[in-house]
Amino acid sequence: MTPPSYPPKPSPGDRVAVVSPGAGLPGLFPHPFELGLERLREEYGLEPVEYPTTRKMGTTARERADDLHAAFADPDIRAVFASIGGDDQITVLPYLDRELLRAHPKPFFGMSDNTNMLAYLYNTGVVGYHGGTVMTSLGRSGAMAPPTADSLRAALFTPGPYELRPAARFNDIDRDWADAATFDAEPETVPSTGWTWVNPDRVVEGRSWGGCLEILGWLLMADREVPRDLSVFDGGVLFLETSEDLPSGEEVFRTLRNMGERGLLRRFSALLMGRPKAWSFDRPNTPEEAARYTAGQREAVLLAMRTYAPDTTIVFDVDLGHTDPQLVVPYGGVIRVDGPARRITVTY
Template structure:
């Protein structure tokens, strides 16, 4: 396993690029976006710098690629953060100037559809950061979640180990971002039952790989960014999360089954599975429906592991991805999963 390259970290007072590699939603829903920018300035001491396509809905893949290149090439920019996800960042990948990015490595923050850019960075040997989009985590209504803020601050400014810890309460429901009243109220939360461990008899340490399950399935279909020789992932730590589109347990099983048929799943001795996003505006599930959805997803993952990676350890309901609070996972960085001690430590 080659050593990952961690880009130099910014410091308070530095400039951070704000880009929309997927959707230009800041141009349609400015309230959470402007709040996120305000918190970058006031809570983190960074100076956000917008690029031409940041607020542009329907920006072409080339326009978005141009913003990525400009952000990485500018020596005064010390980090790059996505505004939000989307569903077509895969169309930007063929337009990336890989050598430009490799020559100017910077910490990149984003998740969901930004799995595309995170995996491209990993393939260049650059550690990225799965989490902390401007509109979602930094633009959270009412206040930054302290758990999220601590993880983002550590990932932005520090280097070294950071222990992830289970949370006491979590939320996955939302209110209308177009309504100013949304931002006057603390988001709803419910008790969290802690992490669920499967076969925790070993300690695994390796470079992380994964991200959003749906995006990985698209990359596999398009035959992009994922090594055909699965031995390249041997000993890595797999981490997976699902989106507000709420893929069914059966769909998650089929995606993992196909990864297993490719020979991928067996390469990962440990899996971190995020707390399932179980509510959306299209499917406003009640508490019992949310519980059932999460159980079905867990059972689907366990079914795939039983067939294709029967010796792998797994941890469910880890707080990353589409959940509140959100812990940042270094993409391509070191992750240590200590089963006997029930501890997860990442290296920022």
């Protein structure tokens, strides 16, 4: 397998596609979507272009694949943004034209259910970007979190290395997207304890792979978009995070255990574990309950890694995935994890 390569970057003034390959939630929650589009225009100088399924719920997998094809094939479109995630993007993958996407490589930004598309692009030979969805990253109430905004700007426009840094504060409590008043003020944040390092005795530099753990579990069950030759991951950097479904520690361990039994975990030399989402509307945890949930997930990860890849360098609570702020991580791009210096540098 040829390592993924970086697609050409857009420039301010360019047109970018906004698609919904997971779910047409912009049609149900226009406030964060419109705010995200406004920030694409005003803060990044890009002109968003919508497609037939972008604001439409209940579309077929083929219709969503058609929008992706149209966005990638259009020479005037210079990048592709997912509006948000969903829960059935895996059904879109069989309708995608790999040769079309390979012939027209473009930066794709998305996370959560968009792990499907990112894994597909990885196997197509195109580096993608985990993060930067319109409704969550760009559509944050009040203002974008500065680490999110800076990371996204660098990923969009600036090739080369970019150092990720721990956020001083973070937010974990969602607000009602149906209420326009939600977007008048920034969310309340709490102090962060930073990153926690395990086996930080080496420097690892390699290509990244991973994403939302639940989606990776689905891909593994469906036997899709996981390379047959696992040696492509040797010496690489695995990055994982969990969603607002708040999977239990047992679920996290079992998924990682199965990845270990497949021989995946031992291939990677470093693991970046995103700060876990610990609050949802279905489970509005108190701070104490959230702390117990986070600790339980960490123990589950440690148990799996001690069993299958005990020497791997691990960094917990990296600000990636379903967290605020949210750092953009290249998918298939190069990440350097410097344990002795406690530094993480990505190449955009």
